[in-house]
Amino acid sequence: MKTVIQRVLKASVVIEGEKVASIADGxxxxxxxxxxDTEVDIEWLSNKILNLRVFGDQNGVMNKSVKDIDGDIIIVSQFTLHASTKKGNRPSYIKAAKPDIAIPLYEKFIQHMESDFGKKIQTGEFGADMKVELLNDGPVTIIIDSKNKE
Incomplete structure (x- = not known):
């Protein structure tokens, strides 16, 4: 699993003109x-994200996690993160899981995150044409790949 994590002051997801998710700090x-990908990837990545210290403490040092600040989370499926651009100019998505594999893992990831986070996580909709709006705070953008954990 690969993620792009952005610290935001606000973010939202719109599908067909309807706002389906919206958060403030998180x-x-x-x-x-x-x-x-397997459940091992889900567990490792969930733990890493929930404990990632990217929010400022009283001294402005990135020393707090999303749990520490009681922030919110939006998870959006994004198969294009696995684009290969080695050959030509048209990205290849061969490594991205097909929906029959990806959807159950995506849903388990959300459930695992909610269980460990202790509150509801907002989401986009798998496979939908989504409009994602965000105000990146910092900017802070972190890329984590569960296959690169060592």
Whole structure:
């Protein structure tokens, strides 16, 4: 699993003109699933994101997690994170998991995050044409790939 995590002052997801998710301070997590991802990836990545210290403490040092600040989270599926651009100019998405594999893992990831986070996480809709709006705070943008954990 690969994620792009952005610390936001606000973020929202709109599908077909309807706002389906909206948060204030917190994290926008773009999540891409590959064909060989497992529940081990879900557990590791969930733990990493929820404990990632990217929010400022009383001294302005990034020393607090989204849990510490009681922030919110939006998770958006994003298969294009696994684009290969090595050949030509048209990205290839061969490594991205097909929906029959990706959807159950995406849903388990959300459930695992909610369980560990202790509150509801907002989401986009898998496979939908989404308009994602955010106000990146910092800017702080972190890329984490569960296949690069060592």
């Amino acid at each position: 994290l926008l997590v773009l999540l891409g699933v590959v064909i060989n």
